[in-house]
Amino acid sequence: MKAQKIKRVDLIFDSTSTKEVLVKAIKMKPEEIIQEVLDSGLRGRGGAGFPTGLKWKYAASEKGAVKYIVCNADEGEPGTFKDRQILEDAPRKVYAGMAIAGRAIGAKQGYIYLRGEYRYLLFKLMEELVFFHSRLKELGYDFNIQFRMGSGAYICGEESALFESIEGRRGEPRNKPPFPTVSGLFGKPTVINNVETLVYTVEILDHGAKHFKEMGTSDSRGSKVFSISGDTPKPGIYELELGMTVERFVEEFGDGDTKAVQVGGASGFCVPRKKFRETIIGFEGVPTGGSMILFNSSRSMYNLLHNYLDFFDEESCGQCAPCRVGCQQLLQGVVSVKAGEKDSRYLDELVKLAKTMKIASKCGLGQSVGNAFRTIVEHFREEIIY
Amino acid sequence: MINLTINGLELEVDKGTTILEAAKKLNFRIPTLCHHQDLCVAGNCRVCVVEQVGNRTLVAACATPVTEGMEINTNSLSVRTSRKHIIELLLSEHNADCTKCYKNGECELQSLANEYSVGDHIFLDLIVDHKSMIDMSSASIIKDDSKCIRCLRCVRTCEELQGVHALAVANKGSEQKISSFFDKPWREVICTNCGQCINRCPTGALVERNNIEDVWNAILDPEKHVVVQTAPAVRVSLGEALGFEAGHTVTGKMVSALKRIGFDSVLDTDFTADLTIIEEGTELLTRLKDVLVNKRDDVALPLTTSCSPGWIKFIEHIYPDFLKNVSTCKSPQQMFGALAKTYFAQKRKIDPKNIVSVSIMPCTAKKFEANRPEMRSSGFKDVDFVLTTRELARMVRQAGIDFMRLEDVNYDSIMGESSGASVIFGATGGVMEAALRTAYEIVTGREVPFKNLNIIPVRGMKGVKEASIKIDGCTDEWKFLEGVELKCAVAHGLVNAREVMEKVKKGDAGYHFIEIMACPGGCLGGGGQPIPTNSKIRAKRARAIYDEDMGKPIRKSHENPEIIQVYKDFLGTPNSHKSHELLHTHYKERNRY
Incomplete structure (x- = not known):
């Protein structure tokens, strides 16, 4: 069987006229917009993959005069840099996506929570925003967007921690329920979407749900922007159709000596060479917010794991016990095993602990620390021990 | 009304009830640490996690409201494993030298560890230098970060009940801790010494600075005439620490116990309350x-x-x-102290320099107050030592007194009416x-x-x-x-x-x-x-x-x-x-x- 080529897609960075899409959106009823997004099968592009149309539908069904649209531009997952590119190249599409979401759920105010390290983009983004606001005014479209800056904490990319941060408090995740669509920013019904997700809604309205749905697989419709880095001859940002196997991906982007691919950044999964063929990149296999890091045989998987755990040890907000203490135990645990202070069987205890962290932590951060840990320890055990 | 099942038992509860409350109605106690009735829900210790059938993760019983048709298991394998892990994790960042701890026997983490038979420390000890983590600068409160489990009960107390914000969360991840403004020593910050944080701390991370030994030494010194005064609120609460139900007044037993302990004059702060x-x-x-x-x-x-x-x-x-x-x-405490070393000394013909004045207070701020430089108008320190109700209960136990069986005794005179x-x-x-x-x-x-x-x-x-x-x-x-x-x-x-x-x-x-x-x-x-x-x-x-x-x-x-x-x-x-x-x-x- 001939290997299927990876399909490059050009939607996110295409020359779609946001003005035309906005005019189209004005003519549509809110429920028609939501139906279009639902029909497309679009799922959140930040990583968790919640169906976007459903999120909008829930928020639209909430009563109350004040609702918010929040754009999550706190792109913090190690190895992902695609939102930065989208904000640089297609800011108007981001704004338009927010305005359309606003119309869909009945929100008149939007916030963009911009990663602290992206402050250098702010001046140009503000210029574009002035232009965008004047265009909305021309169209008689009642929506306003403001920027809020992050300050460098990874946890503030978690939606409820992000709200806390905007509200001026310590960025720590809230208890759920209630979910943001019921009680989000300032306690109001809120839709929070990733930068890329919002742009896709613009493309879906422009090209139609059918066009989008035809791409990808039944679980992972459409295309996705990938941030590709590591041991690859062609690092960079690529918009690709979803549903490819890691094998196809490595054929395209590997350097011929790829031993593992970290899909989804530090909070994602490590896929070893022996699993390349059977692993699909998408919600039916390994999901990713875009981060794809390739490792060749020169890399130490112990160093990789240490690096990730070190990251979580620092970036856990520290609020809940499984995550705060669990991250420290995993980190110091692998160090102890490597140093021979702990028996290699201690790794099995740590894998059990990682499982507890996955089911008992308060938010997605703590719940996903175990992904990389478990997959690296499982597939590269000898590299951790010796 | 909402219908749900917990461990296979059906029940009906009001909308808005949490899983924790619903389980209690069925006589299932779900363990908690960060939860406190006086405070907002935190959901951060995760000790109360339970299994909700159909849910990808466990849920915190204290923070999750019941929903129609919910099926909860409070003791499934994953719940038990997780809960035990969490207790182990908390112990690994906790100075678990329990026998030397002031809260030994009264610590919620200790009793949980006991309940879950946590003995073989599976995880690494994360605390290296216990001693450097204690702040002893305050006259009232000792803060020992090596015993802190970051449940934030103290932070929530200081914020929600007191609006003082002396206690706050600093840093994140492994560096996260409960701190003061710019990590200043406790005596220098806005802390009012109210001790409400101590009342809610589940471990020994926040305790009163105790003066039990000072008071014993004074009592056992034959030269000294030790005068003790008891605050109004002590008589209605002391019993709780010595075997009685809440709301049991033990005035007479308390006076009796104080005399048996060896205080020379047992008098009443109520007298100076009247004077106030x-x-x-x-x-x-x-x-x-x-x-x-x-x-x-x-x-x-x-x-x-x-x-x-x-x-x-x-x-x-x-x-x-x-x-x-x-x-x-x-x-009233300080009025009493000033009069004890003047009026009382004169009337009883005792040299005030031989009087040691002790007060039993429901309060930790009184320790700070007694140490204020203004409080020496008798020519001496008006109140030498302040004991909390809890400290007195400890002294009663140390003295081997069977408090519940004591006969009622009246206060001495003068300054006892x-x-x-x-x-x-x-x-x-x-x-x-x-x-x-x-x-x-x-x-x-x-x-x-x-x-x-x-x-x-x-x-x-x-x-x-x-x-x-x-x-x-x-x-x-x-x-x-x-x-x-x-x-x-x-x-x-x-x-x-x-x-x-x-x-x-x-x-x-x-x-x-x-x-x-x-x-x-x-x-x-x-x-x-x-x-x-x-x-x-x-x-x-x-x-x-x-x-x-x-x-x-x-x-x-x-x-x-x-x-x-x-x-x-x-x-x-x-x-x-x-x-x-x-x-x-x-x-x-x-x-x-």
């Missing part, structure tokens, strides 16, 4: 006259009470412009009620117009209470008060104190007299009281206090014969020169952090 009423009531009436008749603009109204040292430190930090509104009266008005000092609104009973009678010659002298509007657990009494039928001396509507406010818990003070600051309150107690419920909910505390326990203590008042033959401070005697023999008149020397004080502005 005379002094503070006179101060109020004098201020009213100065403002209304003499039109003096250097005299401040409203007058606020000064019995609560937590409140005093709070106003010194936060509202220093209003220090002139605070009564110059010392607290008290009125019902002084007993209610222990409850929020009590000082106000006691003051009104006396002041109204001074001004009108008649008793306050409330049935059985019970001024109900100032009682109860509402955060801020307002009341007014119309004064009519004044005696000649007080004619200027004829027809005046005396407006009063009562606040307990510093978050409520702030509410009242903001009103005063705006100038639209029109209050004449304000009672403020730093702790929720007043002294009966003080930071030195037996642990645990919650609204039910505080309500029981309050009922006990008002019952004690009703049972007293004398209900008004000015009718206490020992009070009449102390003015006749020693002080002269209320607010006399001698009173001012011994019984009044001044305050100072403090930093804002």
Whole structure:
């Protein structure tokens, strides 16, 4: 069987006229917009993959005069840099996506929570925003967007921690329920979407749900922007159709000596060479917010794991016990095993602990620390021990 | 109503009920650490996680409301494994040297570890240097970060109940800790020493600075005459720490135990509570006259009470412009201390330098207060050592006394007699009620117009209470008060104190007299009281206090014969020169952090 080529897609960075899409959106009823997004099968592009149309539908069904649209531009997952590119190249599409979401759920105010390290983009983004606001005014479209800056904490990319941060408090995740669509920013019904997700809604309205749905697989419709880095001859940002196997991906982007691919950044999964063929990149296999890091045989998987755990040890907000203490135990645990202070069987205890962290932590951060840990320890055990 | 099943048992509960509460109705106790009835839900310790069938993760029982058709398992394999892991994790970042810990036997983490038979430390010990993590700088509170499990009960207490924000979360991840402003030592920050954090700390991370050994040493020194005074709120709570149910009054047993421990004179802070009423009531009436008749603009109204040292430190930090509104009266503890080494010493012919004055207080801020440099007007340190109710309970146990079987014994004399008005000092609104009973009678010659002298509007657990009494039928001396509507406010818990003070600051309150107690419920909910505390326990203590008042033959401070005697023999008149020397004080502005 001939290997299927990876399909490059050009939607996110295409020359779609946001003005035309906005005019189209004005003519549509809110429920028609939501139906279009639902029909497309679009799922959140930040990583968790919640169906976007459903999120909008829930928020639209909430009563109350004040609702918010929040754009999550706190792109913090190690190895992902695609939102930065989208904000640089297609800011108007981001704004338009927010305005359309606003119309869909009945929100008149939007916030963009911009990663602290992206402050250098702010001046140009503000210029574009002035232009965008004047265009909305021309169209008689009642929506306003403001920027809020992050300050460098990874946890503030978690939606409820992000709200806390905007509200001026310590960025720590809230208890759920209630979910943001019921009680989000300032306690109001809120839709929070990733930068890329919002742009896709613009493309879906422009090209139609059918066009989008035809791409990808039944679980992972459409295309996705990938941030590709590591041991690859062609690092960079690529918009690709979803549903490819890691094998196809490595054929395209590997350097011929790829031993593992970290899909989804530090909070994602490590896929070893022996699993390349059977692993699909998408919600039916390994999901990713875009981060794809390739490792060749020169890399130490112990160093990789240490690096990730070190990251979580620092970036856990520290609020809940499984995550705060669990991250420290995993980190110091692998160090102890490597140093021979702990028996290699201690790794099995740590894998059990990682499982507890996955089911008992308060938010997605703590719940996903175990992904990389478990997959690296499982597939590269000898590299951790010796 | 919502229908659900827990461990296969069906039940129906109100909408909004949490899984934790629902399980309790079925007699399933789900363990908790960060949860506290007085505080908002945190959901951060995760000890209460349970399995919700169909859910990808476990859910926190304390933070998750029930939903229709929910199926919960509180003891499944994944729940048990996770819970045990979490306890292990908490222990790994906890200085688990339990036998040397002040809270040994009274620690919630310890009992959980015991319940889950956690013995073989599977994880690494994360604390390297225990000793460097203790802050001993405060006169009242010892903060030991090596024992902290970051449940944030203390932070929530300081924020939600007290509005002080002395305790806050700093840093993130493995560096996260509970800290002060810029990590300054405890004695330098805005902490009011109220000790409410201690009441809610599940471990030994926050405890009172204890003076048990100091007091034993004094007692066992034959040269010393050790005088002890007991605060109003101690008698209704001490029993809880020694085997009785909450709300059981143990006045007589407490006096008996103190004598058996070896205190030379067992006297009552209630005596100086009565004295406070005379002094503070006179101060109020004098201020009213100065403002209304003499039109003096250097005299401040409203007058606020000064019995609560937590409140005093709070106003010194936060509202220093209003220090002139605070009564110059010392607290009953300090009045007692000053009199113990003067009046009492003279009467009993004891050299004051051989008197050691000890107080039993429901309070940790009293330790700070006793150490204030202003509190030496007897020529000595007026109160040498302050013990909390908890410390006294410990001494009783150390002395091997079977407290529950003790016979009732009366206080010694002099300075052991008290009125019902002084007993209610222990409850929020009590000082106000006691003051009104006396002041109204001074001004009108008649008793306050409330049935059985019970001024109900100032009682109860509402955060801020307002009341007014119309004064009519004044005696000649007080004619200027004829027809005046005396407006009063009562606040307990510093978050409520702030509410009242903001009103005063705006100038639209029109209050004449304000009672403020730093702790929720007043002294009966003080930071030195037996642990645990919650609204039910505080309500029981309050009922006990008002019952004690009703049972007293004398209900008004000015009718206490020992009070009449102390003015006749020693002080002269209320607010006399001698009173001012011994019984009044001044305050100072403090930093804002």
